[in-house]
Amino acid sequence: MASAEKIHRAARRAVKARLDGYDVVLVVSAMGKTTDSLIALAKEVTPRPPRREMDMLLTTGEQVSIALMAMAIDAAGHRAISLTGGQLGLVTNGVHMEARIQRISRARIEQELQAGNIVIVAGFQGIDERGEITTLGRGASDTTAAALAAVLDAEICEIYTDVDGVYTTDPRIEPHARKLDVIGYDEMLEMAGAGAKVMHSRAIEFGKKFQVPIHVRSSLTDTQGTLIMAETPGMEDIVVRGVTLQENLATVVLIGVPNNPGMAATVFAEIARHHIVVDDIIQNIYDGGNVANIGFSTRQTEADRVRELGQQLAARYGFRGTEVDENVCKVSVVGIGMRTHSGVASRVFQTLADAKINIHSISTSEIVIGCIINQADGHRAVQALHAAFELDRPESTKAPA
């Protein structure tokens, strides 16, 4: 949300839905750059603000929004009431700045809906058992919406955003990227996990768990966006739904690690203790099974810390050394169709080979094939794969694969 005009637009939409006969619960995030401004304010005071006080600070952004939204709906002639996370009864586990929702009370919302109100809820926030104010992590207003939709048995959860839906890939990388009409929960989860920034993963998880369809659409237009929904048999006809790119990664290989039982566990416990996020772990053994190379990927910004930690671990546990490559990215293709169609992996590898792109490592899951490649090849890889799987063509015109 940004200006008064945006608030009125959202208010009109909510009133229209109410007049169409729906009970409407509106989850609102902070306006425009509010959250960034509040973070900047905290940084002016201290470089290391306590997390509890950051939550106290940041939740004001959504509180301003809900008040203004209630005013706008009131001005449009409809009853409305705003509720903070605490007033609503959204209870979290109390971990500041990255709390998890533990439960949501239906009582207050249902009471306000029965009184004829459009209910406006502050996203991103909740309280713990002791009444402490907690937030769910950046961008988590989507999560609040999906969780509420689940608890209230909503027909649909609509997410109004600054894009008009989910695309086959990032249109800034591939101009032929196409908006998807539908996508499965699992596909969307993998797309989000692999770099598509449309939605918070936890919002999609709530949708999936409670089978609430999520409609991602533009806050500026009335056009249909993308429906994130349970898979239907027909959805598997599309082998690849989208291509994603995670940039600014680093790969790390711990070389010559003694292959004792429990060594990998020890190593990754140390890494976790340093709060380094790790992905795509690959282990090879050699020298008759006595020695292993353990590889993983992480964020580029962690490269220096990982290098230093690798040296310490090497000294302590008798490794040969650590190799870090800071200039890699990961391109992934995602699609539930892979479950029932073979040959997808080989088509990915052949496409990249034809484009003269070298693959450092490969990781696959049931519906994803991901390749670590040089950072410089990232955009070309996305474009090549997007073309190879004909993602620019509308689904209806494609022959079943």
Add this chain to the structure above:
Amino acid sequence: MASAEKIHRAARRAVKARLDGYDVVLVVSAMGKTTDSLIALAKEVTPRPPRREMDMLLTTGEQVSIALMAMAIDAAGHRAISLTGGQLGLVTNGVHMEARIQRISRARIEQELQAGNIVIVAGFQGIDERGEITTLGRGASDTTAAALAAVLDAEICEIYTDVDGVYTTDPRIEPHARKLDVIGYDEMLEMAGAGAKVMHSRAIEFGKKFQVPIHVRSSLTDTQGTLIMAETPGMEDIVVRGVTLQENLATVVLIGVPNNPGMAATVFAEIARHHIVVDDIIQNIYDGGNVANIGFSTRQTEADRVRELGQQLAARYGFRGTEVDENVCKVSVVGIGMRTHSGVASRVFQTLADAKINIHSISTSEIVIGCIINQADGHRAVQALHAAFELDRPESTKAPA
């Protein structure tokens, strides 16, 4: 509060008090122009925002401040915790935008003090029995502070403000105005009621009721301000403590009102029903007691509404008419010394007469003498009275009156 530097200054002061051995509870208001900006934001959305949602909106200002203050104290190396009105347990009567404090829980604050925290409380706000967010009216952070000081049996309530104390009169009107070292609760109440804008009346009332001394002082310097305290016998030696001026008033006279029993009650009930604030009611009877003129003062901005209402009432109850003078002000002298010293009123009238200032009407109470005069004479009247009662001379140099 305004910038980060101001926050750090307040934080250092709180830490110093803590290191001096005091338990410290800090009540914080919104920063700089925050409240005005939030009101402007609401007005952008709608000219008539619901009062409940205004409270939801405005309380974010103090919530931002308490979070930043807790961060600053943490950065200064001391434990701190911020509490909203709701978390603290400040319960109000639920009237939005002008709630009254009903009770304050000691439990949470005492628990946090025992844990070694400096406790930072959001001023101006509380919740009602149902958890609805309410505010206490503009400038009411002082009230929160005084009420908390009372509940916690505090030794002192310090109010840090943008002036360095309470003055004998407004220094913008009389350059010889002098900062008072002490003032009695009742004198301060009358000064506040008669136009001195240093403090909220309700804050002073809490101080008086629970006998908590209130030290009004500058947030910019460490110099002593003014101590608002219980009267001591010596304080009565000063006949007049200060002179105040209420500008932009209007006087209204309802002429020829039939003097039936209950007529005045009927008239003022009508006026109250129109939410017109009335002061200084004067009634004269004439024509053998059958007819009265009823005069009162009100805000200049109400003049048109009062004139219109007066015409309606005249028609309904058989008055002769309504006279409204929109260009008056009220100059008052305040001092508990009046209780024991005679001749103060005549000195006031003589001073104004010497200055050729005409008095429209007079109202007195035990410790106040107020005169309605022409708006144009206001500043001259203040200067003349300030000189006549030697308010520019330090108290210690004055002979007992």
